[in-house]
Amino acid sequence: MQDIRLIREQPELIRQAIADKFIDLDLDLVLGADREVLELRQQVEAMQAERNANAKLVPKASPEERPALIQKGKDLGSELATLEPQLREKEEALRTLLLRVPNIPHASAPVGPSDDDNTELRREGEVPQFAFTPLDHVDLLEGQGWGDPERVARVSGSRSYLLKGDAARLELAVLMFALDLLAERGMEPLSTTALVRPETLVGTGHFPGGEDQVYRIEGEELMLAGTSEVPINSLYAGEMIPEADLPLAFAGFSAAFRSEAGSAGRDVRGLIRVHEFRKVEQYVICRPEEGMQWFEKILANAEAILQALELPYRVVQNSTGDMGAGKHLMYDIETWVPSETKYRETHSCSYLTDWQARRTGLRYKGEGGKPQFVHTLNNTGIASPRILVPFLENHQQADGTVRIPAALRPYLGGKEVLGKPF
Numbered sequence: 001m002q003d004i005r006l007i008r009e010q011p012e013l014i015r016q017a018i019a020d021k022f023i024d025l026d027l028d029l030v031l032g033a034d035r036e037v038l039e040l041r042q043q044v045e046a047m048q049a050e051r052n053a054n055a056k057l058v059p060k061a062s063p064e065e066r067p068a069l070i071q072k073g074k075d076l077g078s079e080l081a082t083l084e085p086q087l088r089e090k091e092e093a094l095r096t097l098l099l100r101v102p103n104i105p106h107a108s109a110p111v112g113p114s115d116d117d118n119t120e121l122r123r124e125g126e127v128p129q130f131a132f133t134p135l136d137h138v139d140l141l142e143g144q145g146w147g148d149p150e151r152v153a154r155v156s157g158s159r160s161y162l163l164k165g166d167a168a169r170l171e172l173a174v175l176m177f178a179l180d181l182l183a184e185r186g187m188e189p190l191s192t193t194a195l196v197r198p199e200t201l202v203g204t205g206h207f208p209g210g211e212d213q214v215y216r217i218e219g220e221e222l223m224l225a226g227t228s229e230v231p232i233n234s235l236y237a238g239e240m241i242p243e244a245d246l247p248l249a250f251a252g253f254s255a256a257f258r259s260e261a262g263s264a265g266r267d268v269r270g271l272i273r274v275h276e277f278r279k280v281e282q283y284v285i286c287r288p289e290e291g292m293q294w295f296e297k298i299l300a301n302a303e304a305i306l307q308a309l310e311l312p313y314r315v316v317q318n319s320t321g322d323m324g325a326g327k328h329l330m331y332d333i334e335t336w337v338p339s340e341t342k343y344r345e346t347h348s349c350s351y352l353t354d355w356q357a358r359r360t361g362l363r364y365k366g367e368g369g370k371p372q373f374v375h376t377l378n379n380t381g382i383a384s385p386r387i388l389v390p391f392l393e394n395h396q397q398a399d400g401t402v403r404i405p406a407a408l409r410p411y412l413g414g415k416e417v418l419g420k421p422f
């Protein structure tokens, strides 16, 4: 959410952001709703002041004057009884519109409507040249007996997955490895639920707009979050965080649930796009002046994880149309998937300045004790099973076994290879 003063003072700046992000919002509606609130609020406050002043006169008034004053107080009261609810209604209507006002994209963001306009910043690691015909991750899982797609589909339907034996241990190993690396780098581990109240999804900016991506619990005011960014972002909602406690940096771990509405037909084979997955999430609350350095830090953390797993990847900058309403700056990390001979997104690193903080009510006492909104950032640490796709495919050997990078071996009982030749 944007500062309403900025919208009033620099509407062109916001109109440009709306245009560059291809958002369907008429800023004049926002400005009109704001004016209506201001006018009505001034009227109500004047009337409340008049009623209060009038009420003070009553005890001092003479018997002759008193009835008129009391009647005046009643008239003002009944008028306010009509106007105050109208004001609350107009304030709610304005807030609903304000929730749709986008953040201003960083000047470096490529302007364009979709991820086709993302720009590659750099590549890291050599893509493997196989001396044999590599298998895709589905065939590797099947060959090793590490999956059971038919049975799990009977139990859970499409976009479900199940990992057996060493593959189940591999999933836990990469998650734990990521959590440990982030903890060593000062991110506080946080195991969270995915069950959240609707307002937490407004806080992150998933709502309004992303309702169709979220599973709802029948008959409850609860939903299943698609990322632990959602519960973590609202942990301190409405609080005045002591400045000495900043920055708050978490390595969140949770299950994540997504309906993937609108993705029909995409990535239907295998582990890339499933309804329930597990993610280690980097989430930061910091002072505004530290935002950009935290963006670099959580990006570097994710790269360190990929480098330790010996996976080749590239870093891309998201376009204004791809980054979504709340982002100021966003880079995706895409990891090489041999079977597709292309890089696929495995991490998404975002800096949202105060846009989430304003919607969530995340503040701290800045200089001179003046309340100020914090800045928030998030990035994927690792998400499984998607990361297992490049992991299994890049590290497969001619006999169908999978090489384990040195950094991960301690998490797999020291094993250097998983599986049996097939």
Ligand SMILES: Nc1ncnc2c1ncn2[C@@H]1O[C@H](COS(=O)(=O)NC(=O)[C@@H](N)CO)[C@@H](O)[C@H]1O
Pocket (backbone or CB within 6 Å): 226, 227, 228, 229, 258, 260, 271, 272, 273, 274, 275, 277, 279, 281, 282, 345, 346, 347, 348, 349, 378, 379, 380, 381, 383, 384, 385, 386, 387
């Ligand atoms: N349906 C899905 N199935 C498997 N993995 C997914 C799915 N959706 C997202 N992911 C993984 O989760 C990562 C982060 O998802 S994201 O929506 O891009 N970004 C976030 O959730 C942010 N909170 C940063 O993690 C993706 O890069 C991908 O690796």
